[in-house]
Amino acid sequence: MSDNPGTKQRIREAAFRALSEHGYADLTIKDIGEELGQNPSIIYHYFDSKDELLLSMLDDFVGIFVGQRLERPVTDAGAELRTFVEQVLHPSTAQLEAAMHSPPADIETATARVFVELWAHATWDDAFREETTRVDGRMRDALTHVIEAGIENGQFRPVDPELTATHVLFLLKQGLHTRSTTNWADADEQARALIDGIIADISADS
Template identity: 25%
Template sequence: MNTKDKILETTFLLSLKYGYANVSIKQIKEECGMSASSIYHYFTDKDDILSQMIDKYILNIVDYNNEIMKNVSGSFIEKLKFIFYYSIGINIKEESQVKITKEPINYKNYHLMFNSIYHQYPEYREKFNKLNESMLLFFKELIDEAIENNEIGNVNSEEVAIFIFSIIKGYTELWVGLPEYSLDEIIDININNIWRAIK
């Protein structure tokens, strides 16, 4: 791993643990084992680190994950189930955690951290908006494929994409905030209701 990526990964992992706003350059340099001047050689300031961290650990990861999810075999419902689990870091096909760093991460903290960044740093919301547009396009293509394969009727794929994406966004919030509900139960309820609405 090169020095710049090491700084980004260290900041990302510290942010998962403490929240980005609570991470200092001092903590980053101590964790990386380098001087502040070395950090500033690669980044103009802490905000520059945040901007590039969003690119690397949200935008690039989502693009990469979308490619993986597009290539999952199975019916529309099987693909949808895979996506529900994958969105919270579980690859049900390989029965493994989705890895975005060398070490496993807590995906609840991942979602909480980026929700926090969205609210605390409005200057980066455009990046998140682009991410949402990318996800809507992904779902629209998934639905268009299901229509083409006669798995579902001739629905408005854009409207259904918004419907499914809204459910997935809400479901991750439930998963983070309502630990007494079984993950499998939440996913099954949502998928069954989506299927009833569009079949």
């Protein structure tokens, strides 16, 4: 069978939806095949194992959350940071459709669950840890890019861009993790409020 990029992407999307429903430990290739609507044997034409498929799927996280941010000019750094935060904590249908053709119905829950499942599995699996480190790095690079632009534009004070980006990323990840693993209903709002405090603190007019 020829390697069809469209089919490969649909398999990744099916894995995203299935993982958000079943969790890593209970997820099987059969589950992904059912979500795909095809015989699961087709998956093995493109991926050797569940883990290889899920590692490939992590590229979708980069597309969803980072996209072309590193190439885009930044005119309002504060607004851009807040948009980034909002899109991570509350991804929209349009945002996910830019990276996948058929996103799950409950986008916010699915995205947070997938994040927590994959990053938790990286605790035990070096291949996953390498990939989650790369995704974290891309997200931090995007945040650093915005903060550097804000400093150059005179919108932000001359802070350490990478350190500030790291603080924002840690808060974002904690917001996703807490929302998915506790009954703390306002975890993402608390994360957003803390990040708003950082943005206010580094603003040039503060």
